[in-house]
Amino acid sequence: MNQLQVINHNSQRVLTTAQLAESFESTPDKVSYNFNYNSERYTEGKHYFLLIDEDLKAFKRTNREFQGSINRLYLWTEKGAWLHAKSLNTDRAWEAYETLVDDYYRIKDLQALDTSALSPQLQLLINMEQGLKQIEQRQIEQEQQLTTIKETFLQRDENWRSKIKGLLNGAANRMGGHQEVRRESYRLLEERAKCNLGIRLANMHERLMEQGVTKTKIKDTNRLDVIESEPRLKEIYTTIVKELAIGTLI
The missing domain is CATH 3.10.260 (Mlu1-box Binding Protein; DNA-binding Domain)
Incomplete structure (x- = not known):
């Protein structure tokens, strides 16, 4: 950089x-x-x-x-x-x-400053400033953690997921095998979007673990969460599933 x-x-x-x-x-x-x-x-x-x-x-x-x-x-x-x-x-x-x-973003000038030669009053002010910055940073990190948990687990687009599930069920009834159809839909997405869902899912798990999310919730996170988290993947995947459902995929 x-x-x-x-x-x-x-x-x-x-x-x-x-x-x-x-x-x-x-x-x-x-x-x-x-x-x-x-x-x-x-x-x-x-x-x-x-x-x-x-x-x-x-x-x-x-x-x-x-x-x-x-x-x-x-x-x-x-x-x-x-x-x-x-x-x-x-x-x-x-x-x-x-x-x-x-x-x-984090200004380190005060941290690098040698305060030993300053008056006790100035040292106190600098220490207070550093303390306030640390508190503010902790608040930012906590907000980010809560936002990630909320957006990942509490604001799932259930209407979209229900639609995708229905389309996949329709494709499975026509082609046979629910798991096979889902795997094929993921394979086609990786091919069209030039992405690796396995790597993206592992990265998501790692970030959630760093932010203190419970192991149960991390385990529940799947490839569909990865797809939904990125608008471009969500749009491409929706098209693929529609094509699978109506048999227009070439």
């Missing part, structure tokens, strides 16, 4: 869409698509800042490199970067996110 230009807004470090895309080895169009597709999950002021009109002009005055004809600018916070990593759901995105947290 190239050295990122530091951008501060509202007393915190943020990244532009272009910087985020570069870090995740993606494209600005892909980042924007993920945001538009999952816009209900993002909260302005928490996950991102949208600068337009006077706010954008004021930002340009203090950040000379952002001159030109742009009329809006998205700035992504650490929490916003986490949501984008979740949407992309690639090993590179998760690795890059961890690097961003360690080397960019």
Whole structure:
């Protein structure tokens, strides 16, 4: 990852869409698509800042490199970067996110400062600041953990799953063998989407384990959870299952 230009807004470090895309080895169009597709999950002021009109002009005055004809600018916070990593759901995105947290979003200047020569009052203030940052980071991590558990286990699209189950049952009645049809549907998805569901499932299990999810719930997580977690896979898989059900698959 190239050295990122530091951008501060509202007393915190943020990244532009272009910087985020570069870090995740993606494209600005892909980042924007993920945001538009999952816009209900993002909260302005928490996950991102949208600068337009006077706010954008004021930002340009203090950040000379952002001159030109742009009329809006998205700035992504650490929490916003986490949501984008979740949407992309690639090993590179998760690795890059961890690097961003360690080397960019978390300011370490105070931690690296030798305070031994400072007055007791200043040392106390610095220690208080460090304590507040640690508390804030723990809160962020707890929110991320709760969000992952909620979205993975409590907000499953049961209507979609019921539809998929019905289509697969129809395909099994026509072709014979429920397990065989499901395996074939996964094979076709991996072929069309150029992905490996087994690896993605293992990665999901590992992330859930790191976040303290119970072994029972992790065991219950399956390939369908992986597919549902990524809109592109969900769309491709739905098409495949429809084709299997009506016998139009070539």
